[in-house]
Amino acid sequence: MNLDDAMEFAAKAHRGQVRDGEAPLPYITHPVEVLINLRYVGGIENPDMQTAALLHDVVEESGTTFEEIEKQFGPRVRDLVKELTREEPTSEQTAGMSKDEIWELRSGMLLGEISQMSPTAQTIKLADRFSNLREAHQVKSGKKLKRYAKQSEKILEIIPKATNPGLWMAIRQLLDG
Numbered sequence: 565m566n567l568d569d570a571m572e573f574a575a576k577a578h579r580g581q582v583r584d585g586e587a588p589l590p591y592i593t594h595p596v597e598v599l600i601n602l603r604y605v606g607g608i609e610n611p612d613m614q615t616a617a618l619l620h621d622v623v624e625e626s627g628t629t630f631e632e633i634e635k636q637f638g639p640r641v642r643d644l645v646k647e648l649t650r651e652e653p654t655s656e657q658t659a660g661m662s663k664d665e666i667w668e669l670r671s672g673m674l675l676g677e678i679s680q681m682s683p684t685a686q687t688i689k690l691a692d693r694f695s696n697l698r699e700a701h702q703v704k705s706g707k708k709l710k711r712y713a714k715q716s717e718k719i720l721e722i723i724p725k726a727t728n729p730g731l732w733m734a735i736r737q738l739l740d741g
Contacts (some may be wrong), residue, residue, distance in 0.1 A: 572617040577626040585703040600690035606731040609721035616644035623649045647685035686723045
């Protein structure tokens with residue numbers, strides 16, 4: 565398997581999905597941007613990491629299984645995608661919570677997951693966050709943008725700069741304005 569295969573797999577999995585905003589782009593543009601960030605900002609040439617960057621959202625967003633990923637791309641890519649796949653709170657966990665409380669719960673879960681990731685997965689997460697933060701500056705404002713920026717600050721506290729200085733600093737520069 566190569567990146568062309570991963571691109572085709574991700575495009576098929578995300579077909580019909582769009583990103584946020586007034587003039588949303590097809591969702592596939594996000595995993596492609598994560599790949600580009602990983603390669604050109606982070607300097608990562610590892611094919612498994614690049615493949616995982618393209619596939620990082622397919623389980624969350626399309627119902628693709630980890631078994632399908634392993635069959636197509638091998639156990640290393642499956643393991644990376646598994647590390648990068650968010651766990652969502654159950655309806656029991658969110659019962660009676662406000663939207664803000666649910667956001668705080670989800671944020672805490674995400675930060676906990678990131679703290680448990682391997683440095684390899686954390687590097688891909690930095691490429692993902694850089695993409696998401698750039699987009700947030702375009703589609704979020706006020707409280708939502710401040711909250712997202714604060715969460716990004718916490719991610720930089722969890723992931724050491726040495727994990728990938730290029731990606732870490734790119735996020736830091738976006739946060740510093």
